Amino acid sequence: MARIEIEEARCKGCGLCTIACSRQLLVLSERINYQGYTPAQITDQEKCTGCALCAEICPDLAIVVFR
Amino acid sequence: MQQVFKRPVSLKDVQTHFCPGCHHGTIHRLVAEALDEYGVQQRTIGVASVGCSVFLYGYFDIDVVEAPHGRAAAVATGVKRARPDSFVFTYQGDGDLAAIGTAEIIHAANRGEDICVIFVNNTTYGMTGGQMAPTTLVGQKTSTSPYGRNQSKDGAPIRMAELLAQLKGVAFSARVAVNSPKNLMDAKKQIKKAFRYQVEGKGFSFIEALSACPTNWGMNPLQANERVGSEMTDYFKLGVFKNVENL
Numbered sequence: 282m283a284r285i286e287i288e289e290a291r292c293k294g295c296g297l298c299t300i301a302c303s304r305q306l307l308v309l310s311e312r313i314n315y316q317g318y319t320p321a322q323i324t325d326q327e328k329c330t331g332c333a334l335c336a337e338i339c340p341d342l343a344i345v346v347f348r
Numbered sequence: 349m350q351q352v353f354k355r356p357v358s359l360k361d362v363q364t365h366f367c368p369g370c371h372h373g374t375i376h377r378l379v380a381e382a383l384d385e386y387g388v389q390q391r392t393i394g395v396a397s398v399g400c401s402v403f404l405y406g407y408f409d410i411d412v413v414e415a416p417h418g419r420a421a422a423v424a425t426g427v428k429r430a431r432p433d434s435f436v437f438t439y440q441g442d443g444d445l446a447a448i449g450t451a452e453i454i455h456a457a458n459r460g461e462d463i464c465v466i467f468v469n470n471t472t473y474g475m476t477g478g479q480m481a482p483t484t485l486v487g488q489k490t491s492t493s494p495y496g497r498n499q500s501k502d503g504a505p506i507r508m509a510e511l512l513a514q515l516k517g518v519a520f521s522a523r524v525a526v527n528s529p530k531n532l533m534d535a536k537k538q539i540k541k542a543f544r545y546q547v548e549g550k551g552f553s554f555i556e557a558l559s560a561c562p563t564n565w566g567m568n569p570l571q572a573n574e575r576v577g578s579e580m581t582d583y584f585k586l587g588v589f590k591n592v593e594n595l
């Protein structure tokens with residue numbers, strides 16, 4: 282069991298996590314956050330292994346990982 | 349469940365001003381993790397440069413001195429000599445270190461000052477709007493090379509990590525990138541190694557970190573990230589160019 286939390290307000294929608302995720306679970310949403318960016322979101326929390334690659338590559342420390 | 353990924357304590361819990369997809373944020377974090385690893389936060393004095401990383405003092409929870417453009421290695425020399433017990437690192441861009449600050453970095457390295465230098469190479473002057481830097485790749489269009497860098501007129505891009513590795517005073521020199529999980533994990537390792545040199549009082553260490561500047565490259569963050577892993581690493585090879593103590 283693993284879980285990630287994306288701090289939406291912090292996300293700048295760069296999308297680097299979408300290419301780092303080993304299971305391609307991350308996509309950019311269509312919502313616009315208060316900074317004006319479209320934040321990342323996880324499509325299927327159940328499939329997350331907690332490898333933390335998304336958090337490692339995030340330049341904005343917007344992702345926390347629990348495992 | 350436990351939290352397995354945390355912000356390093358040496359980094360303040362604030363949002364940065366960096367553009368989306370800029371690697372400065374990632375490199376900041378890796379430097380902060382290395383400070384945490386050696387427990388030197390309380391005795392660290394960072395030396396900031398002029399460029400997009402100018403707000404070092406706002407992002408790191410350490411003492412920071414702001415150096416005039418290009419002079420960070422000279423300022424760090426003074427800081428370390430006046431306070432030999434402190435842990436001193438500079439954080440400089442390529443416009444700062446490899447253009448206006450060439451004399452300072454070469455002589456600090458040659459003297460073998462006991463400091464660490466983090467050199468962020470994004471092949472351009474980010475803060476001022478993307479002018480050509482000594483590291484701009486041949487053919488790369490910038491605001492001051494609108495037809496692309498011309499090697500016969502502008503010279504070839506300088507490879508600082510290799511150049512400094514030739515100096516006797518340099519103990520450690522490596523080039524890293526943070527564009528992929530694999531490169532990022534290696535970057536962590538090399539930054540920690542570089543810091544270990546100073547922690548053990550073993551001399552001057554240099555890290556060149558390749559970095560994306562989507563804004564001034566006219567690319568989106570994913571394209572810019574991809575450029576780091578292709579065009580940039582083709583010319584600026586990743587690796588360790590010197591490691592005198594084999595740490």
Ligand SMILES: Cc1ncc(C[n+]2csc(CCOP(=O)(O)OP(=O)(O)O)c2C)c(N)n1
Pocket residue numbers: 398399400401417440441442443444445468470472473474475476481
């Ligand atoms: C003495 C002096 N000359 C010029 C400038 C203008 N200037 C500010 S930042 C900069 C270049 C920064 O580029 P770089 O070091 O590559 O850092 P980046 O912004 O790309 O991270 C220049 C030329 C200045 N501030 N001071």
Ligand code: SF4
Pocket residue numbers: 365366367369370371372400470474475560561562563564
């Ligand atoms: S201009 Fe370039 S170097 Fe500066 S913050 Fe933006 S992406 Fe980063």
